[in-house]
Amino acid sequence: MSFTLKEKKGDIIATAIHDFTDRQAYVEQRGHHFFITKTFDEVDAREYQGLYVCGGSAPEYIPLNQKVLELTRYFFDKNLPVAAISHGIQVLIAAGITKSRTMTCYPAVSPDLKIAGGEYKEVLHTEAVTDGNLITSPAWLGHQALLSGFYKLLGIKISM
Known part of the structure; x- marks a missing residue:
């Protein structure tokens, strides 16, 4: 989608x-x-089991759409799995859901996270941080850890 x-x-x-x-x-x-x-x-959030927030430059702009913030809050209000990578944390900050949450993000976004009441955890760019229903990673190199943790939160098992 x-x-x-x-x-x-x-x-x-x-x-x-x-x-x-x-x-x-x-x-x-x-x-x-x-x-x-x-x-x-x-978008009807009830049709989805989790939320993935991309990184890149989009998170600077999509929070300008009120519906984006409403959708983001829905997943947190329902305690559904949420994954965010890199600058994607900017969407979570704009939605007002980072207070008292431990997460990681692209280092340049960490001051905004701290101002919004979130706890920034510095990790390698290949790692991810999980806090309840939320998993975050600082950069695209963390996709393996991020998606693996997101699948676990969704109850998905992948085996070879």
Whole structure:
């Protein structure tokens, strides 16, 4: 399922590919075409068992949509599994649910988390932090740990 701030169902947006260069800073390049399947207003949170909040630059903007904040609060109010990575914590901060929660995030976001009453835990970028129904990771390198923990919170078992 893909959502966006202003586009409508059926529109196509381009994803952004983040890559690191020898300058130690990441660059964004135009990525793949992505079809919008719903707007935020069309989302019924009761149809979902958990929430995954992406990182990147989107979390700076999507909290401007009140429905995003309502959806985020719904999952916390129902104690459903929530995963957030990197800058995705900005959505949780804007929704007002970080107070007294222990989590990690991209280091540059940690001052905002602390101001919002959350406890920042510094971990390796390959790790994740779980606090009740919430699992967070500081960067895309933590996807393995984040998704593994998110699946556990959802009650999903994967075996080979």
